[in-house]
Amino acid sequence: MLTSKVAKRYAQGLLDFTKESGQTDAVFAEMKDVVKLMSESKDLNKFFLTPYIDANKKTEVANEIFKSFSPVSQNLIRLIIKNGRESQLKNVAQQFINKVEDINGIQRITLTTATQLSNENIEQILKSTNLVNASANFDIKVNVNPAILGGYILRVGDQQIDASVKSQLNKIKKDFQLN
Template identity: 30%
Template sequence: MSNRAAIRYAKAILESANENNTAAVLFGDMQSVYGTIEGSRELQTVLQSPVIKAEDKKEALLKIFSGQSGTTHSLIKVLVANKRTPLLGKVAKTYIDLYNEEQGIKVANVITAVPLSSELEAKVMAKIKELTGSEKVSLKSEIDPEIIGGFILRVGDIQYDASIVNQFRMLKREFKNQYN
C-alpha cells in the first residue's frame, strides 16, 4: 500500500513540475531529500515515530530542507497533513526514478573493489552503452572489496559480472565438472 501511495504522490508532483517547467529543479530537490533521509538513521526514526507530533515533524523537515523549492515544501506539508511523513523518502526515490525514465536516462549501478579510475569508468560506460543502447546514463558507484577486482554492473534487470571473484567461481565450477 505505501509503495502505491508513494508512486501516486511522486506522479502528482512530477506532473505539476512538468506543467510549471520545474521538473529538473525538483529532481535536484528530490535527490537531496532522498540522500538526506537515506544518510540519517535519526531522521528516518523521526519520520516513522508515532510519538513525535506531526507539527514537530513538519517544522523539522521544513528547517532541514529550507533551501529546497516551494513544491518540495508543499509536498512535505501535504504528507504531514495526510499523516504520510514516513513516505517522504520513498516519494523522493520514486520521483527520481520517474524523472529518469521520462528523460530516457538509464541508471546504472557499478560495484568495484576500489574507487573507479577514469579508465575503468570509460570501460563501464562503454559496456552500459553496449547493453542498453542508451547514450544517456547516470552512473552510481559502490565499493565492495569482496569482489577483489573488476566490476559488477546492474542496469535495470540486466546484470553483467566482470569481477575477479566471479571468474574464480567459474573456474572452480569448471574444475569440479572436469574432475567429478
C-alpha cells in the same frame, strides 16, 4: 530494492503537477537534495520513523529543514507527513527523480567494484558492454564492495552483468558440488 506503490503514486502525482505548472526542473533538484539529506542523516531518518512524535512536530522540523525549497516541494513533504507516510519520503523523492530521468532519456548505471577505479577504467568497462547506449546520457553510481573480491557488477536499468570473482568462484563451487 522494491519501491512501494505509495512512493510511486506520490511521485507520479508530483510529476503530473510539476509538468502542468512548469516546475519540474526546480522540484527535480530539490528531490535530489531530499534523497541526499535522507541518505546522509541517520538522525533525521530516526526522527521521521519515531512513532510517538506527532505529525505536527515532524511538520515543524521539516518546514525548518526544507525552508529554502519551493512551495510545491514543501507542500508535498507536508502532505506526506500529514498522511503518516514520512517513512516513504526518500523513496518518493527517488521515484520522482527516476521518472524525470526516464522522460529525459537518462540511463541509470550502477557499477560495483572491489576497489576504487579510475575514470579511464570505468569508461573501458562501459564501452566493453552493449548494455550502455553510447549516444544516451547516463547517470553512473560507483559502489566499492570488497566482498566481490575482484571484477565488477554492472547494472543498467533492469539488466545486470556479474563479472565478479566472487560469482565466478560460486559458480565453480556449484559445478563441483553437482559433479
